[in-house]
Amino acid sequence: MNFDLENLSSFAGWERLAETGMAFGTNLVAALAIFFVGRWIAARLVILMKAALTRAKVDRTLVSFLGNVANVGLLILIIIAALGKLGIPTTSVTALIGGAGLAVALSLKDQLSNFAAGALIILFRPFKVGDYIKVNGFEGFVSEIKMVQTALSTPDNEEVILPNSVVMSNCIVNRSSMPLCRVQVVVGVDYACDLKAAKAAVLKAATEHPLCVQTQGKEAVTYITNLADSAIEITLWAWTNEADLGAFRFGLNEQVVENLRAANINIPFPQRDVHIIQQQ
The missing domain is CATH 2.30.30.60 (SH3 type barrels.)
Known part of the structure; x- marks a missing residue:
């Protein structure tokens, strides 16, 4: 009689073990299905997202970056869902992933700020x-x-x-960002010179320069901007294309000097008058 009870108990144990194994196997198959089907769906979603961003003419670097972020995010969700199907508490897994993510974010905060700034540069241009x-x-x-x-x-x-x-x-x-750039040239002339002739000579350097651009509101002009100790300062404003800025600025400086010399207008050196008083 004892032998029969022991056999019955052993059979019941094996039956429970078989049921547990079947349940685990079913859950394992379901978890694998969730993982692989989820990965397939996630890959298609990422492809669709990249295609939509590309059609919207978003920069390729940003498209790739956002695609990678979406891919990693979806993978984490799929893994959590698969582990939940196996009976593993997803709350602890989520907390573990969150803690690991926080640790990585703190250790890479400078690089993450660079990533965020790079996304803003590419997005807002x-x-x-x-x-x-x-x-x-x-x-x-x-x-x-x-x-x-x-x-x-x-x-x-x-x-x-x-x-x-x-x-x-x-x-x-x-x-x-603007097609035209303004060039400013400041030159000092002698107080004794013909001021109108000096301004005309300086202005001519710009108006006759082949790289000077004159449109409405962007004409070359001259102003008397300062009465300095040794000279009257004339300021010339002239406009040129952004690509020609360097060549125009250097050529304009040279032409201003040549025009003033041709008009016999002196560009004075700084000077001081010293009065010596002799005591008797």
Whole structure:
């Protein structure tokens, strides 16, 4: 009789084990199905999102970055759903992932700020590759825009690498955003000269220059801007295309000097009158 009871107990144990195994196997198959089907759906969603962003003419770098973020986010959700199907408490898994994410975010906070700033640069486009900008004391042509940094090529043929967080936290001067640039030349003339002739000679240097652009509201003009100790200062404002700015500025300086010399108008050196009083 005892033998029969022991056999019955053993059979019941094996039956429960078999049921547990069947249930676990079913859940395992379901979890694998959730994972693989979820990955397939997630991949299609990411492809659709990238296609929509590309049609909206969003920068390719930002499209790739957002696609990677969406892919990782969907993968985390799929893994949590699959683990939940296996009976693993998802609350603890979510807390673990959240804690790990917070630790990574704190350790990479500077890089994450650069990523965020890079996304803003690509999204709002304060400048683009090829623009001439000034930022944080540096200036040059934008040669490359990446998610974490922006590269400038200076007029001295130097490459400056700026973190995007630095770029977005400082004032940006984009010289290429406007088609025309104003050039200012200040020159001093002798107090004894013919002032009208001096202004005409300075103005002629701009109006006859081949790179000078004159449109309504953008005409070349001269002003008397200062009565200095040794000279009357004449300021010339003239406009040119952004691409011709350097050549126009240097050529204008030279032409102003030549025109004043041709008109016999002196550009005085700084001077002082010294009066010597002899005591008897």
